[in-house]
Amino acid sequence: xxxxxxxxxxxxQGVSLFWPVLGLxxxxxxxxxxSPSFFHLEIRDGHLYGTLVDILNQGSKVMLLAxxxxxxxxxxxxxxxxxxxxxxxxxxxxMLVMKISFAMAVAISLGLATVAGTCNxxxxxxxxxxxxxxxxxLMVAGRGLxxxxxxxxxxTFEHPSFVFLGNGHxxxxxxxxTIVAIVxxxxxxxxxxTAIGLFLESVGDNEKAAxxxxxxxxxxxxxxxxxxxxxxxxxxxxxTSNIKAxxxxxxGEFMELDAIFAVVVGGTPLTGGRFSLVGSVIGALLIQTxxxxxxxxxxxxxVSPVPKAIVIVAVCxxxxxxxxxxxxxxxGKRRIAA
Amino acid sequence: MxxxxxxxxxxTNLFADNAALGIAAVVMTLVxxxxxxxxxxxxxxxxxxxxxxxxxxxxxxHPLSAIAIALGIGTVFxxxxxxxxxxxxxxxxxxxxxxxxxARGMAFVISKESLGIENAFYNHMAxxxxxxGGKAALSxxxxxYLLLFALGIVVxxxxxxxxxxxxxGGSEPSxxxxxxxxxxxxxxxxxxSGFGAALAGAVSTFYTTSGNPTTGGGFELDVIASxxxxxxxxxxxxxxQLGTLAGVLIFGTIHSALxxxxxLNSYWLRIAIGxxxxxxxxxxRFLTRTSALTR
Amino acid sequence: MKKSFITSLRSxxxxxxxxxxxxxxxxxAMAKPLTVGFAxxxxxxxxxxxxxxxIKAEGTKRKVNxxxxxxxxxxxxxxxxxxxxxxxxVDAIIIAPVVETGWEPVLREAKRAKIPVVLVDRGIKVSxxxxxxxLIASDFVSxxxxxxxxxxxxxxxxxxxxxxxxxxxxxxxxxxxxxxxxGISKYPAMKIIASQSGDFRRSGGKEVMEALxxxxxxxxxxxxxHNDDMALGAIQAIExxxxxxxxxxxxVSVDGxxxxxEAMVSGKLNCTVECxxxxxxxxxxxxxxxxxxxxLPKKTVVQDKAYDQSTAKDVIASRQY
Numbered sequence: 001x002x003x004x005x006x007x008x009x010x011x012x013q014g015v016s017l018f019w020p021v022l023g024l025x026x027x028x029x030x031x032x033x034x035s036p037s038f039f040h041l042e043i044r045d046g047h048l049y050g051t052l053v054d055i056l057n058q059g060s061k062v063m064l065l066a067x068x069x070x071x072x073x074x075x076x077x078x079x080x081x082x083x084x085x086x087x088x089x090x091x092x093x094x095m096l097v098m099k100i101s102f103a104m105a106v107a108i109s110l111g112l113a114t115v116a117g118t119c120n121x122x123x124x125x126x127x128x129x130x131x132x133x134x135x136x137x138l139m140v141a142g143r144g145l146x147x148x149x150x151x152x153x154x155x156t157f158e159h160p161s162f163v164f165l166g167n168g169h170x171x172x173x174x175x176x177x178t179i180v181a182i183v184x185x186x187x188x189x190x191x192x193x194t195a196i197g198l199f200l201e202s203v204g205d206n207e208k209a210a211x212x213x214x215x216x217x218x219x220x221x222x223x224x225x226x227x228x229x230x231x232x233x234x235x236x237x238x239x240t241s242n243i244k245a246x247x248x249x250x251x252g253e254f255m256e257l258d259a260i261f262a263v264v265v266g267g268t269p270l271t272g273g274r275f276s277l278v279g280s281v282i283g284a285l286l287i288q289t290x291x292x293x294x295x296x297x298x299x300x301x302x303v304s305p306v307p308k309a310i311v312i313v314a315v316c317x318x319x320x321x322x323x324x325x326x327x328x329x330x331x332g333k334r335r336i337a338a
Numbered sequence: 339m340x341x342x343x344x345x346x347x348x349x350t351n352l353f354a355d356n357a358a359l360g361i362a363a364v365v366m367t368l369v370x371x372x373x374x375x376x377x378x379x380x381x382x383x384x385x386x387x388x389x390x391x392x393x394x395x396x397x398x399x400h401p402l403s404a405i406a407i408a409l410g411i412g413t414v415f416x417x418x419x420x421x422x423x424x425x426x427x428x429x430x431x432x433x434x435x436x437x438x439x440x441a442r443g444m445a446f447v448i449s450k451e452s453l454g455i456e457n458a459f460y461n462h463m464a465x466x467x468x469x470x471g472g473k474a475a476l477s478x479x480x481x482x483y484l485l486l487f488a489l490g491i492v493v494x495x496x497x498x499x500x501x502x503x504x505x506x507g508g509s510e511p512s513x514x515x516x517x518x519x520x521x522x523x524x525x526x527x528x529x530x531s532g533f534g535a536a537l538a539g540a541v542s543t544f545y546t547t548s549g550n551p552t553t554g555g556g557f558e559l560d561v562i563a564s565x566x567x568x569x570x571x572x573x574x575x576x577x578x579q580l581g582t583l584a585g586v587l588i589f590g591t592i593h594s595a596l597x598x599x600x601x602l603n604s605y606w607l608r609i610a611i612g613x614x615x616x617x618x619x620x621x622x623r624f625l626t627r628t629s630a631l632t633r
Numbered sequence: 634m635k636k637s638f639i640t641s642l643r644s645x646x647x648x649x650x651x652x653x654x655x656x657x658x659x660x661x662a663m664a665k666p667l668t669v670g671f672a673x674x675x676x677x678x679x680x681x682x683x684x685x686x687x688i689k690a691e692g693t694k695r696k697v698n699x700x701x702x703x704x705x706x707x708x709x710x711x712x713x714x715x716x717x718x719x720x721x722x723v724d725a726i727i728i729a730p731v732v733e734t735g736w737e738p739v740l741r742e743a744k745r746a747k748i749p750v751v752l753v754d755r756g757i758k759v760s761x762x763x764x765x766x767x768l769i770a771s772d773f774v775s776x777x778x779x780x781x782x783x784x785x786x787x788x789x790x791x792x793x794x795x796x797x798x799x800x801x802x803x804x805x806x807x808x809x810x811x812x813x814x815x816g817i818s819k820y821p822a823m824k825i826i827a828s829q830s831g832d833f834r835r836s837g838g839k840e841v842m843e844a845l846x847x848x849x850x851x852x853x854x855x856x857x858x859h860n861d862d863m864a865l866g867a868i869q870a871i872e873x874x875x876x877x878x879x880x881x882x883x884x885v886s887v888d889g890x891x892x893x894x895e896a897m898v899s900g901k902l903n904c905t906v907e908c909x910x911x912x913x914x915x916x917x918x919x920x921x922x923x924x925x926x927x928x929l930p931k932k933t934v935v936q937d938k939a940y941d942q943s944t945a946k947d948v949i950a951s952r953q954y
Contacts, residue, residue: 037848044875051847058840076573080559129619133566136559137619141612148605152682154835154862156892167873243835243866245892249677250834261435270431294829295844301830302450302551302801306443312436313422320426347720355713451807454734454758464738546708546735552802553708553732593710597717600700604676604685607703 016319020266020282023315027289035296047169051292057242059288060176061086061235061252065259066266066280067180067187068231071224073263076204076272077131079228081120082259083252084142086236089113091146093162093237094155094246102161110233116142117229121222135225139256146248155246166241176238180281183231187277197275200224204272258287265315286315346474348594353480356590358383358538358545360483360583362561363568364490365534367582370565371494372527373507373574374430378419378437379535380557382412384550385445386539391453391549394460401459405540409533415441416532420525430528438558445551452550455543463544479541486537491579503527507574564589567615569622588618668698669920670718671727675706678833678862680888683954684754684910688727691913695921708732712739718748725749725920733758733804740764749923753912755804756932766923768932769915771908773805777812779906779939780885781823784855787883787903790820792855795845796828797838797867799859805908806833809859809887826852831863838866846874858886861893861905868901879903879942889940891952897945904941910954 031038041050065082072079089109096105116138123134168175191197202210203217211217232252240246264270265286266279290311294304317323353360362379369376386408393404419437423430467475476484494500502523505513514520543549562572568585570577592614596607669692673685685701692699700723702714708731718726719742726748730736736757743750744764752768759765784792796813799806810828817823827845831837838858846853856871858864864886871878878884878901886893889907896902915933922929940948 035848037850040847049874051844054840054843054847058843123616127620127623129623130566130572132572133563133615133619136563137612137615140615141609144605144608144610144612147676148609152604152676152685153679154892239836243839243869245835245865247835247862250832251836257435261432264429264432270429291840292844295827295841296848298827298829301798301828302446303443304830305439306447309436309438309440309443312432312439316422316428316432316436317426320428323426351716351720355709355716358709446801450802452732452734452802454737454760456760464741542709545738546712547737548732548734550708550732550734550802552800556707593713594717597702597714598721600670600702600718602703603689603701604673604682604703608705 016267017276017279017282019319020279020286020315023265023311023318024282024286024289027286027293027311031289031293031296035293038296043172047172047174051296053174055285055288055292056177057174058292059285060174060180061239062255062258062262062284062287063180063281064183064231064235064238065228065255066262066284067183067277068224068228069256069259069263070266070268070275070277070280071187071191071200072131072228073260073268073270074200074204074272074275075221075224076207077124077221077224078135078260078270079117079120079225079232080132080135080256081116081138081142082228082232082235083255084139084146085113085116085229085232086239086252086255087146087246087248088116088142088149089233089236090240090246090251091149091155091248094157094240095149097157097159097162102159105162106237109237110230113233113236114226114230117232118222118226120229121225124225125218125221143249150246150248152249155248156244157246158244162237162241163244164241166238167244179234179238183234184277184281187227191277196223201273201275204274206273259284261312262287265312267319286311346470350470350474350476350480352587352590352594353483354477354545355594356586357479357483358542359557359560359564359589360586361486361541362534362538362557363564363582363586364486364579365531366561366565367490367568367570367577367579368494368503368527369430369531370562370570370572371507371574371577372503372524373510374423374524374527375434375562375572376416376419376437376528376531376535377431377434377558378415378441379531379538379561380554380559381438381441381445382415382532382535383539383542383554383557384552385441385448386412386536387543387546387553388445388448388453388549388551390540390543391455392448394455394457395453401455401457408540409536412532412534412536412539413529414532416535417525417529419532420528423528424521424524434528442551449549449551452548452552454548456547460544460547464547479544482537482541486534487579487583494579499523499526504575507576509575560589563615567618567622592618666696666698667725667920667924668700668721668723669725669727669917670700670702670715670721670723671729672702672704672711672714672718673729674711674731675703677706678860679890679892679954680860680908680910683890684729684912686954687911687913688753688916689913691917695917697917704731706731708735712736715739716742719743719746722746723748725751725924727751727753727916727920729753730755730757737761737764749920751916751919751923753916754910762931767919767929769912769919769935770932771935771937773808773908774812774815776887776906776908776937777809777814778816779812779937780809780857780887780904781813781816783904783906783939783941784857784883784885785817785820785823787885788823788855791822792883793824793826793849793852794855794857795842795849795853795867796825797831797841797856797858797863798828799830799833799863801830803833805887806830806859813857825857831858831866833860833862835862835866838863839870840866842867842870843873846870846876853882855883855885858884861886861888861890861902864902864905865892865896868896872901889952890954891949894940894945894949894952897940897942898949900942902942904939906939907937909935909937 093109123129262283263280266283268275390404393399466478502518564585568581704711750765829841868878885904887906893905
C-alpha cells in the first residue's frame with residue numbers, strides 16, 4: 001500500500017511499459033558503444049543541439065500519429081488513412097497560410113483532417129464497415145485529394161509562425177516536443193481521468209457487452225477516428241513546416257505502418273481492450289532511434305530493412321513471457337550441469 | 339459504356355492480370371480466417387522474383403528447379419513466422435512486419451537491380467494459352483490461379499484442416515477446448531501463406547519475365563483489401579473463398595475500368611479508386627445486412 | 634485559381650467546338666484523330682508531373698485522343714494499362730517505364746497487334762530491340778558524371794562528400810550513383826564519406842543530412858543529391874547546423890526543378906544537372922513517324938546540361954517546372 005507509484009499506476013494500467021523501455025534502452029546503449037557522437041549534446045543558438053534532439057524532433061510525427069492510433073486500436077480498429085490526412089492538412093495549410101491568418105489556416109486544416117477522420121468513424125461505427133477497408137478508402141482517395149489541391153506540385157511558403165511550428169525551439173528543445181507533450185497530456189487526462197478510457201476499452205474488449213451496458217459504441221468509434229484524424233492533421237502540419245513545403249504526394253507515405261508498429265511495440269494489443277499511450281510514444285521513439293542508428297552506422301540503404309526486422313522480432317520476443325521462461329530455463333539447466 | 343470492355347479477352351485478362359493478387363488472396367483468406375494477418379507477402383513476392391531471376395539467369399538453373407527452391411524458401415519462411423507466433427505467443431502483425439522488412443532486405447542482398455530472364459521455358463510459358471474461342475485464351479498464369487483457387491475451396495471448406503482454421507479464428511480458447519491442434523494449424527497457415535506469396539512471385543515472373551527486388555511494395559495491402567472486400571472478417575472465423583474471388587475481381591475491375599477510361603488524371607484516379615471501393619463496400623454491406631444483424 | 638479555371642473551361646469549350654467542326658466536315662473521315670495510350674509511372678514528384686503535363690499538352694495541341702494511365706509506381710499496373718491499350722486497339726503507346734526489365738511479354742503482344750511503342754525517360758532491357766520503335770531519354774549515368782565533373786572543378790578536386798541516394802532499386806538512383814562514382818574516381822582526393830537514402834523526398838534529404846552532420850560535423854565539404862528535392866531538404870539541415878550551404882558545404886544535385894533554380898539564385902545550391910521532363914513534342918513526333926512507318930533511331934538522348942549560380946538567374950524565368 002506504500003507503493004510510491006500507486007498514484008500514477010492507473011495511468012499505465014494493464015500494460016507493462018518495462019519491455020519497450022528496455023528495448024529503447026538497449027538500442028541507446030548499442031549506440032553509445034558504436035557511435036560516440038550519438039550522445040553528444042551542445043547548446044547552439046540558445047537551444048540544445050545533437051542527435052538525441054533530432055530523434056525527439058523527427059520522431060514527433062510518428063509520436064502524434066501513435067497517440068491517435070492508440071485510441072483507435074484500443075477500440076479494436078486500425079487507421080490506415082493517417083498518412084494521407086497528413087498530406088491534406090499540410091497542403092491546405094500551406095496554401096492558405098499566405099492568404100489568411102495563421103490561426104485560421106491551422107484551424108481550417110486541422111478541422112478538415114478531423115472531419116475526414118469523422119467520415120472514417122461514421123463508415124465504421126454506423127455503416128459497419130471493417131476499419132481496415134474504411135480507412136484504406138480514405139488512404140487512397142485522400143492522397144488523391146491532397147494532390148488535386150496542390151496540382152501535384154510542392155507548395156513552398158515563407159511564414160515565420162508556420163515555420164516555427166516544426167523548426168522553432170521552446171525551453172531549449174524543439175517546439176514539436178511541446179506539441180507532443182500537450183497532446184499526450186491532454187489525451188492521458190481525457191482517457192484516464194474521465195470515463196472515456198473505460199468506454200474505449202469496453203468497446204474494444206467486447207462491443208456487444210458495451211452496448212448492453214448503455215455505451216454508444218458507434219459514437220465512441222466516431223470520436224476516436226475523428227481524434228486520430230486530428231492527431232494526423234497536427235503531424236501533417238509539423239511535417240510540412242519542417243521542410244517549409246507541402247509535398248502532398250510523398251508526405252506521410254508508409255507512416256501508418258510506423259505508427260501501428262509504435263503502438264503495438266508499446267504494449268497495446270491489436271485486438272483492442274487495453275492501451276498504453278506512454279508505451280506508444282516510447283515505441284515511436286524506438287523507431288526513430290532505429291532509423292537514425294542506421295544512418296549513423298552507415299548501413300547501406302538497401303539492406304537497412306534487415307536490422308530493422310531483427311529489432312522488431314527481438315522486441316517482440318522480449319515481451320513474450322514464454323520466450324523469457326525458455327531463456328531462463330536454459331540458464332537454469334546450465335547451472336545444474338555446472 | 340466502354341466498347342470492348344466486356345469482351346472475352348478482357349475477362350480472361352482480368353484473371354491473368356490479377357493472378358498474383360488472387361493467389362496471395364487465396365492463402366491470405368486462410369490466414370485472416372484463422373484470426374491472423376500476414377504483412378510479409380509483398381516483400382516475399384519481390385524476394386521470390388529476384389531469387390528466381392538470379393538462379394535462372396546467373397546460376398544457369400532450370401526455371402522449374404529455381405521455382406521449386408523459391409517455393410521451399412517461402413514455405414520455410416512462413417512456417418518460421420508461424421512458429422514464432424505460436425511458440426512465443428507473439429502478435430502476428432509484428433512478426434510478419436519483421437518478416438516484411440527481412441524479405442525486402444534479403445531481396446536487395448541478392449541483387450540491387452532488376453534482372454530480366456531470358457529462357458526458352460519462360461518464352462514458352464508467356465506464349466502458352468488455352469484457346470477459349472474468339473480472341474480469348476486462358477494464359478498459364480490465369481490457369482495457375484484458377485487451379486489454386488479450386489484447391490483453396492476444397493481445403494478451406496471441405497477438409498478438417500479448413501474447419502480447424504475456422505474454429506481457431508472463431509475463438510482460440512474454445513478451439514483449444516474442442517481439441518483443435520492450435521500449434522500445427524497456425525504454423526501450417528503461415529507456411530501456406532509463405533508458399534502462396536512465393537507462388538505469386540513465381541507467377542509474377544511469368545507475367546514480366548523478370549525479377550525485381552523492389553516489386554510488391556504495398557502488395558500486402560491490396561491482398562488484405564481484396565480478402566476483406568470479399569466479406570472475410572479481419573477478426574477471424576468468418577468468410578469464404580468465393581467471397582475472396584469476388585473481392586479480387588472487384589479490385590481488379592476497378593483498376594481495369596479506370597485504365598480503360600483513360601481520361602482521369604493521377605489525382606482523380608486515386609479519388610475514383612477510393613470512391614468505387616466505397617460504393618462496392620456499401621453495396622456489399624447492404625446485401626449482407628441480414629446476416630450481419632444475426633451475428 | 635479562378636482565372637485558370639475559366640481559361641481551362643474556355644479551352645475545353647474550344648476543343649469541343651473544333652471537334653464538332655471537324656466531325657461535321659467531310660474531312661472527318663480522313664482526319665480521324667489518333668488514339669494514343671500513355672502509361673505513366675505515377676505522380677510522385679513535381680518532375681513527374683511536369684513530364685505528364687508536357688505529354689498531355691502536346692497531345693491536346695495535336696488533337697490526339699490521349700488515354701492516360703497512372704501506375705502508382707507499380708509495374709504490374711503499368712503492364713495492365715498497356716494490355717488494356719492493346720485491347721482497345723490504340724494507334725500507338727507511349728510508356729515511361731517503372732523499371733528496366735519485365736517488358737518483353739507485353740511488348741511482344743503490342744508488336745503482334747502492330748501497335749508502335751515509344752519509350753520515354755528511361756530505357757528498358759529487352760533481347761529484341763524491334764519490340765519498341767524508339768527511346769527518348771536522358772542518360773542518368775552521364776548526369777551523375779556531369780555532377781561529379783562540375784563538383785571536382787568547384788572544389789579543386791578535393792572533397793569529403795555526403796551522397797543522398799534516391800529510393801533503393803530505382804533506375805535513376807542506381808545510375809546517378811554509378812555515374813558519379815565513375816566521375817570522381819579520377820580524383821583521389823574526392824571521397825564519398827557517407828551514402829544514405831533520402832528516398833527522393835525533401836523530408837528524407839533533411840533527416841539524413843541532419844543525422845550525418847551530427848556524425849561528421851565540419852568534415853563534410855560537399856553534398857551530392859540524386860534529385861533536387863533531397864538537396865533542398867539537405868540545405869535546410871545545413872543551415873540549421875549553423876553552416877552556410879553553397880559556401881561552407883557545396884551542394885550539387887540533379888533534375889533542375891524550379892525550386893533548385895531559386896535556391897541557386899539565393900546562393901544556397903551550387904549546381905543542378907538538368908534532366909528534362911518536357912518530352913511531349915519529341916514523343917509525339919516519334920509517335921507520328923512510327924505510325925507512318927518511318928525508320929527511327931533506336932535511341933534519342935535528351936541533352937542534359939549543368940546549370941550553376943552564374944547561369945541560374947538568366948534562365949529561371951523560363952523554367953516551366
